[in-house]
Amino acid sequence: MSNPGMATAASHPETGLNHLHLGRYAGTGEAAQRAAVADFDLRALDRAFLDDPYPMYHLLRHYDPVRRMPDGSYFLTRYDDLQAVYRDSKRFSSDKKIEFKPKFGDTPLYRHHTTSLVFNDPPLHTRVRRLLAPAFTPRALKLLEARFVALVDRLLDRAAKQGGMDVVTDYAAALPVEIIGDMLAVPPADRHLLRDWSLAILGALEPVLTPERADVGNRAMLEFEAYLASHLAEWHRRVERDADAGGDGFGDVLAGLIRGENGERLTADELVQNCIFLLNAGHETTANLIGNGAAALLDWPDQKQRLIEDPGLMKTAVEEFLRFESSNQLGNRRVVEEVEIGGVTFEAGTLVTLCIGAANRDPAQFPDPDRLDVGRQPNRHLAFGAGIHACAGMSLARIEGQIAIGRLLARFPDYRRSGEPVRGGRARFRGYLSFGIEFD
Template sequence: MQTGNPHPSRTGDSRPDGLNGVDLGRYRGAGEAACRAAVAAFDLRALDRDFLDDPYPVYHLLRQHEPVRRMPDGSWFLTRYDDLQAVYRDPKRFSSDKKIEFRPKFGDTPLYRHHTTSLVFNDPPLHTRVRRLLAPAFTPRALKLLEARFVALVDRLLDRAAKQGGMDVVTDFAAALPVEIIGDMLAVPSEDRHLLRDWSLAILGALEPVLTPERAEAGNRAMQEFEAYLDRHLAHWRQRMDADGTAGADGYGDVLTGLVRGENGEALTADELVQNCIFLLNAGHETTANLIGNGIAALLDWPEERRRLTGDPGLMKTAVEEFLRFESSNQLGNRRVVESVVIGGVTLQPGSLVTLCIGAANRDPAQFPDPDRLDVGRQPNRHLAFGAGIHACAGMSLARIEGQIAIGRLLARFPDFRRAGDPVRGGRARFRGFLSYPVGF
């Protein structure tokens, strides 16, 4: 795990030295042969700490020398923006269904059951049916209700931090915020919400490229505990719905009510309901917490951009888009090839597994000028942090609102906040964020 300034060369807005303006770190000064050797040695199953701390130099080498890379296990690793777009826009030839891929990885376990039943890892018609049932949660009216709650919650957390003279941006702020919002959506009692973050981290940790026995055990244990909790919680919520029919009428638990009732005679099975409640927590918690934490960390690493944003709060919307691009919360996606297809001049055969490197695509200089520089006013900014096509994140509007409010109100209230200790990175390849980041006021 990383400690200290993750980008020590980026204490101002000067462009880092290196290949195409990229800070190549340990590759600086290396010749063509050494760079190609680094690309040839790249293996998702053997990532070192340097990569987990800062993967972007490796991403740049891959994109330049082997943008459609055949991995040692026979899968493909894509790093160019246009190639990812082509995959996202072709769900017929690139499947999101993970039953074939995950069976040897997870076996017959709770993790397998979850990750092959939830919205994100499925194709139509299940994907279409679940997404339609979730849609009411993200209408303008629903988001307006959530926004008011979110502002009040942010202010309460900042009040507490002010009394303490600082806070941990991750544990006290970024991670606490989405848990409360998703908790409201699913009507989870306040006294139970402390359980949700650890369950989420354990379940998502099992999606890392290497599933260690420890990660498998922690993920399956979290699944069993979460499923048992939801079985009890859903039974109680149905009783309330049957008793007075008002469950969710005040906006609290309205998503849960919609999922339980279904729509137009179409409803989820009991297991689909449980698994997609877990998915909602995981998707809404981890990525949003990372967005907020990564955004605040980026402003500390780029003080000129921080001063620019503080002086012009109207830039907050474009700033959040830039945080999403610059340090994408979700760095990796996956697909399985259904029909023979050519990507980036390479023919991929049916059955091939494909890793979409979102973190690399979002720093592709062919799409983003000066991609390794934080620019809070960057426009256009058609990043892929939320994916694209039919699997574009259903909750992207909510995540954007949460990021704008959390970071905006922190900057407005404490414009001179500072790093107050060593940050600790999460040490994961797929989900990029911090476990801890102390700041003082």
């Protein structure tokens, strides 16, 4: 394996570091910055990085954009390099069976994270994605959109009576759980269980898996699997009895997954694991999008005012929220045959981390990348990935973000912080656990 060593700004044209957000590294000098890069290790992240990773992302991309980590894996931070990996699904595998075995062992977490759509290659990936496709057609999205508007207004009515709310727990996290609950026909009385299960299962994907986090994640998996086994058995009986089950936005996805296509169905375990995946993926991406977007507008009051004066910018604003504070900051691939990326040759078996958060602030692709610009165009961010693994529910997430943030801003244009927000403290998924707001 070759490693070209520390890159320079001249080796990959960009604007340099002068106008980038360097946080605690600003003014420290090149030697100190290079030393910080040399010490960077995903398995030893401090709280300062988890609160604000972008200064380190800028240093990595500037000095060592294809960084070999202490464990022998590589960490990529340039937009063009991530695009090259996303386009090459034959040589960069998403299958996690080899990578996750040492991390999870024979556990429920291993069973889930090696069976779900996102961590698999064709043919399983193709089969599951094809079964999900009907849920995201324009007709299906229109049905879900009407429900989402009603739900948003109901939550905002409640917030109005209270004079404020926690924009995460009372709003951003509650919204996608309800929509995905509809798609999977989860009874409303049971939906309060879903978010904690989701956070516990996804928390196990952090670079470091502590015994405590593993225990919480595996317990959540067992509880979620047991719940779904009972729920799916009942829904399966309904589908067998009624050929028209679903079709109104309630249970559409579940009915499609159970029925299969052209006589081909998911196994019982594949069905369970991909229902869990749908909840986790849809919840995390959308909740963080809404929470991060609402918070970003408070940090950039000129952009908040711009949206108030021109609500028609909401579509481009949501794309900018996705770029500026990407819900999913990290992706992973395993090299299956020798390949070169960014001047580095990767041998088969090499593990690669794709830093989406860094790529989405690459000044070679995004002018003035640390500035929030709700009218930014073009904006070809990678928040939803790219290639065959581009997020299947990206259209739904965009609609949810536009409605939730747009109606919040229209209803309460003077919303402001109430108390100290609490960051999620995770490297892979960036968002808030709590973010209080109040309004007149």
